[in-house]
Amino acid sequence: MKDIFIKGLISYNTSTCMFFKLFIIIVGGGMLVVSCSLFEYHPYETNVSDKNRNVNAKAIERILSSVPPSKDTLVIIHTGDSQRFYDEVEDFVKSANKQNADFVFLAGDISDFGLKDEFEWIHEIMRKLKIPYLGVIGNHDLSGNGETVFKKVYGPLNSSFIVNRFKFILLNTNSREYRFNGRVPDIHWLEEQLDDDDFDRAIVVSHISPFDGSFDRKLEQGYVTALENSGKVNLSLHAHQHKFNDTIPYHDNIRYLISTAMQERMYLLIKLYGDKYSYEKIYY
Amino acid sequence: MRLYCIILLFAFTYIKGFAQEKEPHIPRWYVPDFAAVQYAGSIGFFSIGAGYDLFKEKANVDLLFGYVPPAYAGDGAIRTMTLKFTGEVIRLQPNPTTLIHPLTIGTYFNYTFGHEYSSDLPAWYPNGYYWWSEAVRVNVFIGGNVRFITNRLQQGSKVTAYYEIGTNEIKLASYTQNVHALNIWSILHAGIGVRYHFAK
Structure with a gap:
């Protein structure tokens, strides 16, 4: 031995x-x-680097300091579905930087597979925007551990902020990802948000529109009624369908605008002034 | 899971030693040729397993169990199983006790356990709603290793230190479609590990 x-x-x-x-x-x-x-420990790892965290909160902070309180017309850019279209997102940023807009909504399906890498790739490109942008949760973003990653990168799935008495409500409407459990979208939360009186007008932004098959049928009427009852909403912004749509489906004068995917190289430039609005399709 | 892997590994080691003492001339095909421990590589924070040599030790196959602690995962820890094939393409032998493989090529199939990572599309989705599986990833990689004979633990046993750099099918799909916006390095991931080859 x-x-x-x-x-x-x-x-x-x-x-x-x-x-x-x-x-x-x-x-x-x-x-x-x-x-x-x-x-890398796993494709669905969630260790987002510090510099890519709390994008929405930082954006709101920037919006509140950059938009003058006297400005009565807000200009927003509405787009979505950047999933696996990184080259196109670069071109979008170049085009958006030529606009005189206040901020951008990226209305869901930011990622394709819910990977942390994808969220970071998109943010690396979107951070080249001269104006702030906010991310809204989409169904693809909930794949894998996407929900955890989204919360770290952008923040809560339902959130809101007020600029110059315009309230913007970001809502998780991806019902199918929660097996149509009757709790997504959170209509009660939406009603509460619309009930406050510290704003004059409200715009609701979500990935899936209430008339889409992936929106919980049980909650469609609740969503529509919440918007109607507030009397402060005439614009509901969406993405998901990869096809532009402008419709007033519920005969209540509330317009639903659906942006195309990044792939279609088009976004909406929306102007808000009091209870009026106008929009323009911008191709790039 | 972790405990199970460790017990399994010790069992392998024990069986090997036992088999050798009692029947030194009858090799048992099912006794693994090596045990492995890996860090990262997109299959776990660390992974542990065993494998066999193939084609006169020019290739090998590993079965690894990986673990990602909750801090790096979602609601809980991630547990995975990986079947890995590695081919050792170039072989250098600078001295009788050392082998260097400056180029290895391989592929591995990684399965993630848990109902939250679905293998196929759940019933409440229309056909073709998502085309990929959350649970199964297919990876390809290149790497290298150095192997040396050590008599420290067992006369004539060998130790291999290896690294791998690769990607999976969904990151590759992201890259091929976006060669301007994405850098090849952004889709790559790496792992390092050690294999302990039982004496024959």
């Missing part, structure tokens, strides 16, 4: 020097190359 141990020790020692040299060259070299952020 002792013999084997000593023999082992000797053979180990003679090869030690050579081995460590080689080890350092091959493995050390390999590790050097890969050590810079290439280690």
Whole structure:
């Protein structure tokens, strides 16, 4: 036993020097190359880097400091479905930077597979916008651990903010991803948001429109009624269908605008002034 | 899961030693040729498993169980299983106790456990709503390794240190469609690991 141990020790020692040299060259070299952020624990890992966190909260802060309180017309850019269209998103940013807009809504399906990498790739491009942008949750963003990643990158799935007495409500309407459980979208929360009196007009932004098959049929009427009853909403903004649509489906004078996907190279430039609005399709 | 893997690994080691003492000349095909521990590589924070040599030790196959702690995952830890094939393409032998494979090529199939990662489209989705599976990832990689004979634990056993750089099918799909906006490095991920080859 002792013999084997000593023999082992000797053979180990003679090869030690050579081995460590080689080890350092091959493995050390390999590790050097890969050590810079290439280690991934899982495609659905959620360790978002600090610089890519709380995008919506930071955007709202910037909007509140950049939009003068006296400005009575707000100009917003509405787009969505950036999923797997990174080249197109770059062109979108170039085009949007030429507009005199206040901020941008990226209305869901920011990612295709719900990967942390995808959210970071999109944000790396979108951060080149001169104006702030806000992310809204889409059905693809809920794939894998997308919900956790979205919350880290953008914030809560339902949120709102007020600029110059315009209230913007960002709503999770991806009912199918919650197996139509009757709680998504959260109509009660929406009613509460529309009930406050610290704003004059409200715009609701969500990925899936209430007349889409992936919106919970049980909640369609609740959504429509909440908007009608508030008396402050005449615009509901959506994406998801990858096809432009402008419709007033419920005979209540509330217009539903659906933007195209990034792939179609078109976004909506919307002007809001009091209870009036106008929009323009911008191709890039 | 972790405990299970560790027990499995010790069992392999024990069986191997036992088999050798009693019947040194009858190799048992089912006894693994090596045990492996890996860090990262998109299959776990760390993974542990065992495998076999193939084609006169020019290739090998691993079965690895991976674990991602909750801090890096979603609502809970991620547990995965991986079947990996590695081909050792170039072989250098600088001295009798050392082998270097500067180029390895391989592929692995990674399965993520848990109902929250669906293998196929759940019933409440229309056909073709999503085309990929959340649970199954297919990876390709290149890498390298260095292997040396050590008598420290067992006379004539070997240790391999390896690294791998690769990508999976959904990241590759993202890249091929966006070669201007995405950099090839952005879709790559890496892993490093050690294999302990039981003495024959």
